[in-house]
Amino acid sequence: GQNIDQPTEMTATEGAIVQINCTYQTSGFNGLFWYQQHAGEAPTFLSYNVLDGLEEKGRFSSFLSRSKGYSYLLLKELQMKDSASYLCAVADSNYQLIWGAGTKLIIKP
Amino acid sequence: DAEITQSPRHKITETGRQVTLACHQTWNHNNMFWYRQDLGHGLRLIHYSYGVHDTNKGEVSDGYSVSRSNTEDLPLTLESAASSQTSVYFCASSDGTGFAGANVLTFGAGSRLTVL
Numbered sequence: 509g510q511n512i513d514q515p516t517e518m519t520a521t522e523g524a525i526v527q528i529n530c531t532y533q534t535s536g537f538n539g540l541f542w543y544q545q546h547a548g549e550a551p552t553f554l555s556y557n558v559l560d561g562l563e564e565k566g567r568f569s570s571f572l573s574r575s576k577g578y579s580y581l582l583l584k585e586l587q588m589k590d591s592a593s594y595l596c597a598v599a600d601s602n603y604q605l606i607w608g609a610g611t612k613l614i615i616k617p
Numbered sequence: 618d619a620e621i622t623q624s625p626r627h628k629i630t631e632t633g634r635q636v637t638l639a640c641h642q643t644w645n646h647n648n649m650f651w652y653r654q655d656l657g658h659g660l661r662l663i664h665y666s667y668g669v670h671d672t673n674k675g676e677v678s679d680g681y682s683v684s685r686s687n688t689e690d691l692p693l694t695l696e697s698a699a700s701s702q703t704s705v706y707f708c709a710s711s712d713g714t715g716f717a718g719a720n721v722l723t724f725g726a727g728s729r730l731t732v733l
Contacts, residue, residue, distance in 0.1 A: 512659060539717050550707060550724035551660070556717045595659070599720050604675075607659030 510534045512608035514596050519614045520586055528581045528594050528611045536601025540579045542570055543595040545610065551595055554581070583613075591615045619644040623708050623725035631733055636695040638728045640708030648711045648719055649691040651675075651683060653704040654727075660707065666691055667713070698732045705729050 511533045520526040532540070539558045543551040557563055557572035557579060569582040581594055593610040600606055621642040630636050642649065647668045652660040662675030664683040672683050680702060682694045695702055706729075709722040 539720060541717070541720055543722075550726050551722070552724070553721050556721065558717065597659070597720070599717075603719055604662065605660075605720050605722075607661070609657060609659045 510600065510606045512596055512598060512606055514594075514608040514611045516609070517612045517614065519616060520583075522586055522588060522615055522617050524586050525582065525584050526586060526613065528583070528596075528613065530579045530581070530596035530608060532577050532579070532596070532598045532606075532608075534598045534600045534606055537574060538599035538601070538603050540570075540572055541597045541599070541605065542568075542579075542581050543597065545593045545595060547592070554594075586615050588615050588617070621708060621710055621723055621725040623706075623728045625728060626726065627729050629731045629733065630698050632698060632700060634698050636698050636730065638693045638695075638706055638708075638730070640691050640693065640725055641689050642708075642710045642723075642725075643689065644710055644712065644723060645688060646710035646712045646723070647688070648713045649685070650709045650711075650722065651681070651691065651693045652707045652709065653677065653702075654707060655704050663693065663706075664691075695730075698730075700732050703730060703732045 514530045541556045542554040545551040555570040595610045596608040597605040624639045650665040651663040666685040708725040713719040
């Protein structure tokens with residue numbers, strides 16, 4: 509079967525760095541996507557990785573290792589507004605997104 | 618500004634009733650999707666469309682139907698609502714261009730449906 513695993517909840521301190529991991533087992537791979545979802549709101553696109561390595565976008569970076577079926581989202585200089593759920597999703601062989609259940613990130617002052 | 622709107626935002630209905638959730642986008646996107654989101658689960662795909670008159674079943678399509686008569690709209694119909702269909706429903710669209718284009722989704726604000 510297809511499976512995306514990510515931690516249910518993480519806590520971090522304002523100004524710090526946090527890494528949210530995502531492991532996947534899917535039938536085929538056509539990209540890994542990260543979305544942010546604030547409570548009660550819609551998901552919004554953050555980043556995607558197709559090739560191995562690190563993609564940097566301001567305070568957010570995403571890493572992919574296809575051989576290990578592993579990705580992480582790195583958030584630097586955490587701000588209170590970063591409190592949200594972070595959704596990992598993989599596009600399978602049919603380019604359909606398979607979604608993880610999301611990681612709820614709590615930022616403390 | 619282009620947008621994607623869902624209505625109603627909140628709906629309470631009774632078991633057995635037919636319910637339609639509307640989704641309207643002004644991005645001129647070819648691809649449109651309906652997902653449901655439940656606690657402890659990832660987003661689950663209900664139906665999707667890659668263009669006018671094209672519709673496809675997703676992972677959890679039983680009890681749901683869609684139709685695509687124009688580019689802008691993809692209404693989702695629950696033929697006979699069941700309590701198991703209580704959920705938050707998200708509509709999304711994408712322009713499908715580029716390698717990842719099909720999966721860089723723009724979501725509507727969601728419709729919370731309660732079936733009693």
